[in-house]
Amino acid sequence: MYAQAFFVAVFGLAAIGFGVVVFRTSSMMRSALALLFSMTAVGCLFLAMQTEFLGVLQIMMMATEMSIMAIFMVMFMMDPGGLGGMDMSHQKRFSIGAGVSAAVVAIAVALLSDWGPAAEQVVDAQAQTRALGMELLGRSMMIFETAGITILTAMIAATAVSIPVKKLASKDGKEASE
Amino acid sequence: MTVAIVLLALLGSAWLLAVIEGWMATGRLSPAAPLFRGLAHLGRESIVPRSPDRVFFEAAPVLLLVVAVLGMAVLPLAPDLIIADLGTGALFVNAALAYVLVAVIMAGWGPDGAYGMIGGWRFLGQLIAYSMLIVMPITAVAMRAESLVNTAIVGSQAGLWNIVYQPLGFVLFYIAAMALAFRAPFDLPSAEGELGGGVDAEYTGVRLAVLRLARLTLVVTLASATTVFYLGGWHGPLLPPSAWSLIKTLAVAVSMLLVGHYLPRIREANLMRWCWVLGIPLALLNIIIVGLLILVVP
Numbered sequence: 266m267y268a269q270a271f272f273v274a275v276f277g278l279a280a281i282g283f284g285v286v287v288f289r290t291s292s293m294m295r296s297a298l299a300l301l302f303s304m305t306a307v308g309c310l311f312l313a314m315q316t317e318f319l320g321v322l323q324i325m326m327m328a329t330e331m332s333i334m335a336i337f338m339v340m341f342m343m344d345p346g347g348l349g350g351m352d353m354s355h356q357k358r359f360s361i362g363a364g365v366s367a368a369v370v371a372i373a374v375a376l377l378s379d380w381g382p383a384a385e386q387v388v389d390a391q392a393q394t395r396a397l398g399m400e401l402l403g404r405s406m407m408i409f410e411t412a413g414i415t416i417l418t419a420m421i422a423a424t425a426v427s428i429p430v431k432k433l434a435s436k437d438g439k440e441a442s443e
Numbered sequence: 444m445t446v447a448i449v450l451l452a453l454l455g456s457a458w459l460l461a462v463i464e465g466w467m468a469t470g471r472l473s474p475a476a477p478l479f480r481g482l483a484h485l486g487r488e489s490i491v492p493r494s495p496d497r498v499f500f501e502a503a504p505v506l507l508l509v510v511a512v513l514g515m516a517v518l519p520l521a522p523d524l525i526i527a528d529l530g531t532g533a534l535f536v537n538a539a540l541a542y543v544l545v546a547v548i549m550a551g552w553g554p555d556g557a558y559g560m561i562g563g564w565r566f567l568g569q570l571i572a573y574s575m576l577i578v579m580p581i582t583a584v585a586m587r588a589e590s591l592v593n594t595a596i597v598g599s600q601a602g603l604w605n606i607v608y609q610p611l612g613f614v615l616f617y618i619a620a621m622a623l624a625f626r627a628p629f630d631l632p633s634a635e636g637e638l639g640g641g642v643d644a645e646y647t648g649v650r651l652a653v654l655r656l657a658r659l660t661l662v663v664t665l666a667s668a669t670t671v672f673y674l675g676g677w678h679g680p681l682l683p684p685s686a687w688s689l690i691k692t693l694a695v696a697v698s699m700l701l702v703g704h705y706l707p708r709i710r711e712a713n714l715m716r717w718c719w720v721l722g723i724p725l726a727l728l729n730i731i732i733v734g735l736l737i738l739v740v741p
Contacts, residue, residue, distance in 0.1 A: 294496065294499070294552050295496070295498070295499075301545065317530050318530075318531050321529075321531045321538050322538075324538045325534065325541050328538075328544060328545050329544060329574065332544050332548055336567055346496075348494070390530025391530040394591060
């Protein structure tokens with residue numbers, strides 16, 4: 266029990282620490298990978314809380330997602346390496362105010378909520394995975410399928426609008442423009 | 444004890460692969476060559492390039508090695524010879540291998556060199572495509588075993604190995620494993636002819652030694668995963684279970700080296716097109732076929 270509390274605290278602090286690094290660095294790569302390791306620490310937090318499937322899934326998904334985000338940040342930002350000394354922050358006072366008040370609310374919720382008794386025993390990882398599978402393919406199937414189809418539609422739409430309209434332009438007798 | 448045995452098996456297999464790799468490159472079979480090459484790396488100057496991202500530069504080779512070892516930790520050599528028999532073992536293999544991408548991107552970005560960076564970003568495209576061909580065949584394997592536990596997956600192949608039950612999945616997984624280990628003909632991130640070594644280009648001395656060891660270890664881990672998922676793991680006559688696991692793992696790893704030795708490097712555009720246009724539909728077809736087999740054949 267004490268070991269579990271210790272690891273929950275360690276990974277929780279690691280998640281917060283990497284989260285701070287995200288905003289402390291000017292390098293887009295460092296920022297993206299700090300966010301990745303913050304999310305990985307959250308995954309480890311799940312593992313420490315004995316929700317194995319969610320933990321492993323979180324650790325797996327974040328690696329590719331954050332790497333993709335990194336390349337987009339490098340592509341679109343003016344100073345991806347952070348070597349030019351460019352200040353990319355804005356609305357500082359508002360951001361600090363919003364951040365502090367959100368943190369206060371989160372801590373208040375954590376402290377004031379009635380969390381109920383802590384579970385003394387949890388079912389093993391295999392039973393959890395099975396229960397999750399039954400839930401996903403039963404009661405929650407429509408919700409997840411709808412979300413999946415929506416994301417797929419958005420991906421196809423985004424790809425479609427990013428294809429240059431060369432053919433349409435040449436049909437009108439104009440120069441192809443990109 | 445188990446940890447020591449598995450790590451020793453991993454190191455021994457990596458050494459054997461290095462010997463065979465040297466044999467194919469030079470034509471001379473020299474069992475001590477990897478040791479001397481390793482020592483030579485340690486003796487050389489370990490150059491730090493100008494204005495590197497030092498954290499990434501230093502962490503990348505170590506992360507790659509850690510990831511390969513973590514992947515191996517959930518793969519069984521025998522029913523009781525496994526470091527951690529997780530309830531989500533098959534998924535954990537994926538999770539560990541996803542960090543190969545992170546390590547290679549860090550190795551590409553860290554040294555502040557053009558070739559390395561191109562190599563790193565190339566691997567991003569390559570892995571996002573081919574990790575689908577890792578995940579989807581494993582899904583079909585887990586479907587047959589009705590479990591994500593790796594020992595249960597091997598147990599489900601007692602009567603019939605998955606290479607026979609789902610050959611399409613095996614072919615896709617084998618190709619994707621080679622792409623993930625970025626061995627020839629999928630070695631675009633470290634292409635010597637066109638990128639001057641790519642992600643390896645800026646590494647020298649002890650850092651290069653760790654990077655080489657990590658890449659060989661990764662091949663062994665992927666070969667072990669192929670053995671567990673498709674070649675019946677420890678199942679086999681006469682010899683003890685762990686011996687069968689090792690023989691099969693080494694056979695798969697050596698076959699990967701041989702395929703790479705005789706095939707030319709694939710063009711980037713073709714590599715991506717084949718995966719997205721052909722590989723992923725085939726992986727979906729494999730899941731459908733396995734699903735039908737499970738429903739129809741008792």
